[in-house]
Amino acid sequence: MDSVIAPLCLFIPLNCNNNKKKSYYCYYNSNHILNISTKNTIRFSVPSSAGIFNLKKFTAVSFRYDHRYRRGRSGCLRRAVMDSSNSASSPDMQKPKIVTGPGGYVLEDVPHLSDYIPDLPTYPNPLQDNPAYSVVKQYFVHVDDTVPQKIVVHKDGPRGVHFRRAGPRQRVYFDSDEVHACIVTCGGLCPGLNTVIREIVCGLYHMYGVKKVLGIDGGYRGFYAKNTVHLDPKVVNDIHKRGGTILGTSRGGHDTSKIVDSIQDRGINQVYIIGGDGTQGGAAVIFEEIRRRGLKVSVVGIPKTIDNDIPVIDKSFGFDTAVEEAQRAINAAHVEADSIENGIGLVKLMGRYSGFIAMYATLASRDVDCCLIPESPFYLEGPGGLFEYIEKRLKENGHMVIVIAEGAGQELLSESIQSMTLKDASGNKLLQDVGLWISQRIKDYFTKQRKIPINLKYIDPTYMIRAIPSNASDNVYCTLLAQSAVHGAMAGYTGFTSGLVNGRQTYIPFYRIIEKRNSVVITDRMWARLLSSTNQPSFLCLKDSIEDTGDEEQSNQLLANGHCGEEDSLISKI
Numbered sequence: 001m002d003s004v005i006a007p008l009c010l011f012i013p014l015n016c017n018n019n020k021k022k023s024y025y026c027y028y029n030s031n032h033i034l035n036i037s038t039k040n041t042i043r044f045s046v047p048s049s050a051g052i053f054n055l056k057k058f059t060a061v062s063f064r065y066d067h068r069y070r071r072g073r074s075g076c077l078r079r080a081v082m083d084s085s086n087s088a089s090s091p092d093m094q095k096p097k098i099v100t101g102p103g104g105y106v107l108e109d110v111p112h113l114s115d116y117i118p119d120l121p122t123y124p125n126p127l128q129d130n131p132a133y134s135v136v137k138q139y140f141v142h143v144d145d146t147v148p149q150k151i152v153v154h155k156d157g158p159r160g161v162h163f164r165r166a167g168p169r170q171r172v173y174f175d176s177d178e179v180h181a182c183i184v185t186c187g188g189l190c191p192g193l194n195t196v197i198r199e200i201v202c203g204l205y206h207m208y209g210v211k212k213v214l215g216i217d218g219g220y221r222g223f224y225a226k227n228t229v230h231l232d233p234k235v236v237n238d239i240h241k242r243g244g245t246i247l248g249t250s251r252g253g254h255d256t257s258k259i260v261d262s263i264q265d266r267g268i269n270q271v272y273i274i275g276g277d278g279t280q281g282g283a284a285v286i287f288e289e290i291r292r293r294g295l296k297v298s299v300v301g302i303p304k305t306i307d308n309d310i311p312v313i314d315k316s317f318g319f320d321t322a323v324e325e326a327q328r329a330i331n332a333a334h335v336e337a338d339s340i341e342n343g344i345g346l347v348k349l350m351g352r353y354s355g356f357i358a359m360y361a362t363l364a365s366r367d368v369d370c371c372l373i374p375e376s377p378f379y380l381e382g383p384g385g386l387f388e389y390i391e392k393r394l395k396e397n398g399h400m401v402i403v404i405a406e407g408a409g410q411e412l413l414s415e416s417i418q419s420m421t422l423k424d425a426s427g428n429k430l431l432q433d434v435g436l437w438i439s440q441r442i443k444d445y446f447t448k449q450r451k452i453p454i455n456l457k458y459i460d461p462t463y464m465i466r467a468i469p470s471n472a473s474d475n476v477y478c479t480l481l482a483q484s485a486v487h488g489a490m491a492g493y494t495g496f497t498s499g500l501v502n503g504r505q506t507y508i509p510f511y512r513i514i515e516k517r518n519s520v521v522i523t524d525r526m527w528a529r530l531l532s533s534t535n536q537p538s539f540l541c542l543k544d545s546i547e548d549t550g551d552e553e554q555s556n557q558l559l560a561n562g563h564c565g566e567e568d569s570l571i572s573k574i
């Protein structure tokens with residue numbers, strides 16, 4: 001382990017088999033989850049009572065669950081908490097910047113260029129002379145402004161974790177002529193990518209007078225394997241009306257030293273990285289390498305995930321657009337099902353590990369009779385199963401609509417289809433098509449076993465949803481995210497993701513973004529709302545779900561409060 005270079009990703013699946021000892025399988029690598037190798041597997045045991053898994057022996061900078069290793073219905077994952085005193089045990093690692101204050105106040109601050117480069121000159125913010133902004137009272141953000149992560153507090157409770165408020169600062173750490181910025185988009189497509197690119201370029205130009213902005217072509221590998229594109233307000237003027245990303249994107253290709261060499265060789269000093277959890281993980285590595293080399297380069301992440309699976313932030317851009325567009329597919333499924341005897345409309349929506357799109361699209365539509373998501377295990381046959389429910393709805397209503405998230409029921413699929421271990425270039429497991437599989441199972445059951453003729457129409461609108469331009473509210477959201485990112489970089493902050501927390505723009509340290517995944521908490525009120533709106537079976541009683549998750553902290557909270565903890569960011573706020 002000593003030879004491992006940071007950052008290190010540990011994936012710990014827990015086989016929850018009610019034995020006294022539980023086995024953890026750790027996979028680690030130095031840079032990229034693709035390089036996970038079975039040779040690097042360490043196996044050891046901890047007592048079942050261990051709620052916190054201590055990473056003392058490892059040089060861990062990032063840590064997250066990986067549902068890909070989830071095992072069957074009884075498999076579960078236990079929260080593992082990174083011990084912050086150990087997380088930076090390598091001399092190359094940036095220690096989290098934690099500031100504490102009275103009343104249990106904690107600021108999880110972001111790095112600043114001045115942390116590792118002494119005597120940096122500062123300049124007055126050019127915005128002070130900008131006629132558009134000079135009318136705003138208190139335009140500049142106060143240096144002590146922070147935003148609480150938890151908005152619901154109790155009288156005697158601690159003030160809790162805060163993040164630095166985003167926005168323009170009185171003094172900046174870059175002279176406008178000195179700035180050479182670049183923008184890269186990585187991972188899957190998402191509505192709003194072009195709007196974010198546009199607003200970074202226009203923000204740099206119009207607010208700070210920055211003229212040198214480069215577009216990196218085709219994701220991370222574009223830094224060293226492709227040409228760059230010059231970006232200015234004229235080039236990006238209309239791009240927010242188009243879907244996709246004008247810069248192109250890719251998975252794979254994260255070669256840290258080649259990327260940082262390219263940044264250094266080109267004289268780039270602000271790097272804007274737009275992408276999901278994988279991309280932000282890559283951004284964290286780039287930041288660490290830049291810091292290690294002592295370069296005056298701000299590294300800024302803008303979170304992109306159509307699945308809304310990035311933690312801490314209220315929701316991700318493009319999510320609203322995706323939910324809205326999904327309505328068209330659900331409407332079509334409903335029209336088809338309603339027009340024919342025993343019609344079943346089945347719509348597969350995105351959501352590899354998190355069922356937010358399926359849940360919100362279902363709640364918005366009111367036409368859906370059953371919504372299946374990865375977080376809520378289900379079963380097909382027998383009392384309380386899906387087939388029984390379908391038969392009941394067909395008898396009652398003559399038709400039904402099912403929405404299924406792409407990651408739902410994967411454990412059932414791997415039981416019936418030989419498990420595939422193929423991965424994409426980023427190391428994400430290639431999922432089996434649950435929509436096709438479940439269509440076939442439903443058809444077989446009703447026509448062969450029950451001798452009930454059904455008419456099933458399957459719709460997969462995934463790429464039609466991903467490829468559209470963002471809607472009006474996402475456009476505004478993208479603008480604020482992009483402008484906050486620019487303000488942060490100009491103010492000398494680095495190693496952060498720009499994100500909305502409780503309705504306020506904030507700067508969040510990378511490690512908080514990549515340490516875990518945001519997912520639907522099925523024992524939370526929002527999922528209960530869904531169950532009550534569709535009237536579908538829960539497939540799991542509360543007692544079972546508590547036993548099954550094996551997460552003691554969550555279970556205790558559930559039993560005590562009837563709802564879940566801070567992970568349910570989007571849900572619990574609504």
Ligand SMILES: Nc1ncnc2c1ncn2[C@@H]1O[C@H](COP(=O)(O)OP(=O)(O)O)[C@@H](O)[C@H]1O
Nearest residue numbers: 187188251252254275276277278279281282426
């Ligand atoms: N742990 C990691 N460290 C470095 N780079 C990573 C890591 N995980 C993913 N990447 C890189 O980030 C990019 C996007 O990741 P991917 O998972 O495909 O999309 P997303 O950012 O949407 O989650 C890819 O180039 C991938 O190689």
Ligand SMILES: O=P(O)(O)OC[C@H]1O[C@](O)(COP(=O)(O)O)[C@@H](O)[C@@H]1O
Nearest residue numbers: 187188276304305306307350351352
């Ligand atoms: O077909 P691709 O390009 O591999 O992408 C598929 C994946 O990307 C997504 O659309 C969304 O990914 P992000 O959350 O990273 O935006 C998933 O729903 C889907 O599993």
Ligand SMILES: [Mg+2]
Nearest residue numbers: 187276277278
């Ligand atoms: Mg991802």
